Amino acid sequence: MKLRETTIGRSLFRSPDRETERDQAAGHWSNFLLHLYPVKVRRRELHFSFSWYLGVTSVVLLGSLVVSGVYLMFFYVPSPSSAYGDIQTIQTQVAFGQFIRNVHRWSAHLMVLAVAAHMARVFYRGAYKSPREFNWVIGVMLLVLTLLLSFTGYLLPWDQLAYWAVTVGTSMADFVPIIGGGARDVLLGSDQVGAATLLRFYVLHVALLPLLMVGLLMVHLWRWRKDAMLDQTDGGGEA
Amino acid sequence: MNRGVDRREFLSRGWKAGVVMIGCAGAWTSWDLLRPLPGSGLSGVIKTVAGDEVPADTAVYVRTAHTYLTRIGDEVVALWQKCPHLGCRVSWCDNSGEFECACHGSKFNRAGEHRSGPAPRGMDRFAVTVNADGIVEVDTGAVIQGPPPGSETIDEPPRGESCS
Numbered sequence: 001m002k003l004r005e006t007t008i009g010r011s012l013f014r015s016p017d018r019e020t021e022r023d024q025a026a027g028h029w030s031n032f033l034l035h036l037y038p039v040k041v042r043r044r045e046l047h048f049s050f051s052w053y054l055g056v057t058s059v060v061l062l063g064s065l066v067v068s069g070v071y072l073m074f075f076y077v078p079s080p081s082s083a084y085g086d087i088q089t090i091q092t093q094v095a096f097g098q099f100i101r102n103v104h105r106w107s108a109h110l111m112v113l114a115v116a117a118h119m120a121r122v123f124y125r126g127a128y129k130s131p132r133e134f135n136w137v138i139g140v141m142l143l144v145l146t147l148l149l150s151f152t153g154y155l156l157p158w159d160q161l162a163y164w165a166v167t168v169g170t171s172m173a174d175f176v177p178i179i180g181g182g183a184r185d186v187l188l189g190s191d192q193v194g195a196a197t198l199l200r201f202y203v204l205h206v207a208l209l210p211l212l213m214v215g216l217l218m219v220h221l222w223r224w225r226k227d228a229m230l231d232q233t234d235g236g237g238e239a
Numbered sequence: 240m241n242r243g244v245d246r247r248e249f250l251s252r253g254w255k256a257g258v259v260m261i262g263c264a265g266a267w268t269s270w271d272l273l274r275p276l277p278g279s280g281l282s283g284v285i286k287t288v289a290g291d292e293v294p295a296d297t298a299v300y301v302r303t304a305h306t307y308l309t310r311i312g313d314e315v316v317a318l319w320q321k322c323p324h325l326g327c328r329v330s331w332c333d334n335s336g337e338f339e340c341a342c343h344g345s346k347f348n349r350a351g352e353h354r355s356g357p358a359p360r361g362m363d364r365f366a367v368t369v370n371a372d373g374i375v376e377v378d379t380g381a382v383i384q385g386p387p388p389g390s391e392t393i394d395e396p397p398r399g400e401s402c403s
Contacts, residue, residue: 171326
């Protein structure tokens with residue numbers, strides 16, 4: 001008996017039985033996984049050289065970061081007394097710990113590169129111009145989130161490099177006019193990098209920033225799909 | 240005929256204004272909640288060592304006050320460890336007889352005055368008093384900004400190789 005004919009199958013798949021060839025074609029037509037690209041797309045845009053798949057690369061790296069990051073979260077406590085030791089444990093005792101940590105680290109480096117390259121590619125193609133300027137702005141926000149995720153993750157190993165890099169980074173916030181001092185205090189939660197800072201950076205790194213990122217990314221992808229067949233002669237695209 | 244704002248328009252604008260106000264209140268409250276708790280940093284007067292134990296050719300580190308004590312002439316000076324450039328901990332280099340910042344290489348003489356590097360001024364400092372028992376007390380509640388660069392008051396050139 002086919003799954004689709006059972007009660008559970010019927011509740012899972014609402015679509016009608018695909019009996020005629022026309023129905024079956026319609027099934028393919030409406031399949032999301034077969035249409036990650038927009039329904040209509042220019043032939044040359046499918047070529048690797050058009051985009052170098054840099055946006056796709058960024059998304060794949062984000063996926064890799066989420067999976068490896070969740071794995072690391074099982075073995076890491078964000079407190080000054082345990083953070084550094086937890087990293088050592090992950091690298092020496094946890095199954096595949098060293099590997100997963102390396103995946104997380106390299107994916108993070110590569111994602112910053114991929115996002116920067118994606119942005120440059122869009123810029124030099126002129127694809128940020130009207131009528132696509134909204135998605136460009138979303139993209140800039142995603143770039144900022146990528147950099148913030150990178151920065152907050154940097155503190156978590158709690159070694160000398162992390163500590164002083166974040167000391168320097170947060171001191172730079174001091175130079176922002178008007179809100180600089182307040183922003184620094186809110187980031188640190190104290191007058192210097194300490195337990196409060198580690199906890200704050202951790203919460204930003206594993207909860208707040210990823211949520212914002214996924215939310216904005218959905219808007220970015222939706223808009224990319226909807227904008228695909230917009231006019232490319234007036235600046236947008238290669239004119 | 241223009242009747243001004245009708246009821247539908249009034250309610251629409253009211254809702255929007257309400258959402259904006261709640262958003263602002265939320266942002267303000269969150270910002271306030273996330274400020275450091277009182278007393279989470281350095282504060283207050285901290286007792287350190289006896290005044291006659293502070294030497295005139297090196298610096299004594301006082302961990303509780305994040306401060307170096309050194310003697311300039313007859314006076315004890317309390318120099319905050321935090322580099323006025325970007326906040327790293329400045330360390331005393333016995334070899335050269337200078338304070339050196341490991342992060343970006345700023346150098347200060349023994350009086351905490353700017354000698355070289357990107358720091359915008361000399362090391363920040365705290366007020367010092369010597370109490371009745373001869374103990375040096377450092378008031379970490381108020382930071383006194385270091386002197387502007389180019390104002391060296393002591394003549395102590397580096398006496399050896401730098402530590403960095």
